[in-house]
Amino acid sequence: MGDADYLAEERGRRATSNWILDLVERRRSPGRMLEVGCGHGLLLDEARRRGWEVTGLELSERSAAWARESYGLEVLEQPLESLDPREDGSWDAVLMIDVLEHLEDPAGALARCRALLAPDGVICVVTPDPSSPTAWAAGARWWGYLPAHTYLIPRRTLRELLVAEGLTLTDDVAFVRTFSARYWVDGFAGIAGPASEPVRSLAGRIPPERSLSLSLGDERVMIAVNAPVRVPEKPLAGDRGTDSSVHVVLPAYHAASTIGRVAADLPVESFDRALLVDDASTDETAEVALSEGFEVLVHPSNRGYGANQKSCYTRAILDGADIVVMVHADHQYDAALVTEMVRPIAEGRADAVMGSRLLEDRAIAGGMPRWKWLGNRFLTSIENLAFNKDFSEYHTGYRAYSTEFLKTIPYLRNSDGFVFDQEIFAQLVDRGARVVEIPIPTRYFLEASSVSFRASVRYGLETLGVLARYRIDERRRRWPLLRRPVGASGPVRTGSPKNG
DSSP states (O other): OOOOOOGGHHHHHHHHHHHHHHHTTTOOSOOOOEEEEEETHHHHHHHHHTEEEEEEEEOOOHHHHHHHHHHHHEOSOOGGOOHHHHHHHEEEEEESSSOGGSOHHHHHHHHHHHEEEEEEEEEEEEOTTTTTTHHHGGGGTTTTHHHHHSSOOHHHHHHHHHHHHHHHEEEEOOOOEEEEEEHHHHHHHHOOOGGGGHHHHHHTSSSSTTTEOOOOOEEEEEEEOOOOOOOOOSSSSSOOSSSEEEEEEESSOOOTHHHHHHHHHGGGOOEEEEEOOOOOOOSSSSHHHHHTTTTEESSOOOOOHHHHHHHHHHHHHTTOOEEEEETTSSOOOOOGGHHHHHHHTTTTTOOOEEEOOOOOOOOTTTTTTHHHHHHHHHHHHHHHHHHHOSSSSSSSSSSEEEEHHHHOGGGGSSSSSSSSSHHHHHHHHTOOOOOOOOOOOOOOOOOGGOOOOOHHHHHHHHHHHHHHHHHHHHOOOOOGGGOOOOTTTTTOOOOTTTTT
């Protein structure tokens, strides 16, 4: 394959390459870089000037030869699948720019890239987004609809694929390309219909040296980090040798002062592993957790409560958990009840267990502010109507899940914010999950009550939005959060989904 016009825009392509490298270097300093589908090698040439040790993979004989002969780059004419992670691993950065859409197995390619990464290594993916407003507006004229594009992956699906590999998503931004202004205008002429000739005439009058950096919003740049799990010298728990592997996970943010109390309460005889995911705290959360015996995964940047849960559950699934229990690191929930949270799932009676503060309603006596109690009660009543259920509470953060069940729902598509909890409840109801509630005490104190009134109002409105989407989906079946996850595994023993 050849592309005679590619180098005509070399100046702009090099500027675009440096824009990408700036993003990469926000997450990783120069080290070893692999670019899959490196083309003529312009990005690798720019990366080498910035101190990277670079290697490229390129199946086009002409492009690979140009990169080697013109820039002296190491470019291999072999597919990604030919690299063995055991021999060719430990790359500090793996880039796939305008490549994923051409592959027959994009999910497999991402898994291969993940296996090649060093700890704290980054993967950078650029690909067209068919779900973008630009693609919808352009319709059949959208440039992404090319015969050479095997798969067009929507933004939400790409995020799901990356996080499902155990990577931590740090950046999801619109791609900014630099070309000559004449090139841009000529490109717009291709979708201008009857006005195409006047537009092309305009392009011819633009000075060739004038460049333009622009994003059409229909390509995404995603960067994800292979954040390692740090292992304590003395783990809090060990393999019990039982039929069900139970993992306790703690989403944490600025929890250094309470982690010790949580660790002291946990019944270590009831679980096999304990992982704390630190959402880029600026205090000593990670260090305190390690000293208390927790394994620790640190997000490179603050991602939010929902994103933290995604890391917790995905890591548990990848590490072989059968049951995962979420305990908050702020000590608001009684960690000693982990045994009770696990039992209904271990006995095959439940797919999910919720620790309810309102089942034996002593929440106000436990310190819950009256306005929060009223809001909780009001939203719960509305949710019961929308879901046609009779749960005592939907807003608890003390939860346990069967990981086999989690694999059947696209929880990675959920919000990165607090409304994640309500979206996963909608998924539970939609799949006909067996949900058991157990009563738990309420503990409110300064470190455990950081959500403001304003944030609570926003959360309430977002919850109502979830309910509206759920009810609309009953008729139209178009909400992605209630469809199959990417790479869903086999069936799970649950009740029947709604509408069959």
